[in-house]
Amino acid sequence: QSVLTQPPSASGTPGQRVTVSCSGSYSNIGRENVYWYQHLPGAAPRLLIHTDNQRPSGVPDRFSGSKSGTSASLAISGLRSEDEADYYCAAWDASLRGHVFGSGTKVTVL
Amino acid sequence: EVQLVESGGGLVQPGGSLRLSCVVSGFTFSSNDMHWVRQVTGKGLEWVAGIGTTGDTYYVGSGRGRFIISRENAKNSFYLQMNSLGGEDTGVYYCASGMSGWIHWGQGTLVTVSS
Numbered sequence: 001q002s003v004l005t006q007p008p009s010a011s012g013t014p015g016q017r018v019t020v021s022c023s024g025s026y027s028n029i030g031r032e033n034v035y036w037y038q039h040l041p042g043a044a045p046r047l048l049i050h051t052d053n054q055r056p057s058g059v060p061d062r063f064s065g066s067k068s069g070t071s072a073s074l075a076i077s078g079l080r081s082e083d084e085a086d087y088y089c090a091a092w093d094a095s096l097r098g099h100v101f102g103s104g105t106k107v108t109v110l
Numbered sequence: 111e112v113q114l115v116e117s118g119g120g121l122v123q124p125g126g127s128l129r130l131s132c133v134v135s136g137f138t139f140s141s142n143d144m145h146w147v148r149q150v151t152g153k154g155l156e157w158v159a160g161i162g163t164t165g166d167t168y169y170v171g172s173g174r175g176r177f178i179i180s181r182e183n184a185k186n187s188f189y190l191q192m193n194s195l196g197g198e199d200t201g202v203y204y205c206a207s208g209m210s211g212w213i214h215w216g217q218g219t220l221v222t223v224s225s
Contacts, residue, residue: 035211044204050211088155098168104154
């Protein structure tokens with residue numbers, strides 16, 4: 001059972017906006033930076049968002065991150081077929097003294 | 111170009127041991143924390159262990175006492191010694207690094223624990 005909770009699935013049609021939520025606690029999201037990763041089958045994970053809402057160079061601005069209290073969200077606007085993947089939130093957990101990932105959300109483009 | 115290349119995966123019997131290696135190029139290895147992340151077959155991503163620039167180490171709960179992470183700055187390499195392996199350890203193991211988030215990843219190495 002993951003420390004960070006995500007919905008197992010989300011979906012949308014091309015061009016729509018999809019949001020993925022990530023719920024944690026004070027010991028992780030509440031006091032630490034949140035990161036988001038995209039994972040395609042057979043490939044290495046890709047960093048999409050760091051420090052709650054910052055995009056690394058090369059990540060399209062269709063991807064955005066936000067955080068409030070002990071929850072975080074990833075939004076994908078202008079959904080495209082190549083966005084179909086698994087998405088994970090992650091954070092350091094001060095109580096566990098380790099990094100934790102969310103349970104993962106499979107985004108499907110209908 | 112940044113490259114992280116894992117090796118050492120393979121088939122091991124339950125209760126056995128395996129040592130994974132990750133060789134890094136394209137950035138200043140000694141100045142970066144390094145991590146191992148895995149995807150157990152059929153499950154999500156799980157952080158396994160991390161080692162800081164000063165050699166401080168951190169482990170996931172299920173790995174404490176079984177896994178040992180180490181680094182060799184002179185060889186731009188770090189390692190994961192895994193002992194007492196069980197079926198729940200079967201999966202793809204990635205090495206990863208980054209100053210803010212894990213932006214650099216290896217291609218992954220498959221570990222299969224089976225008799």
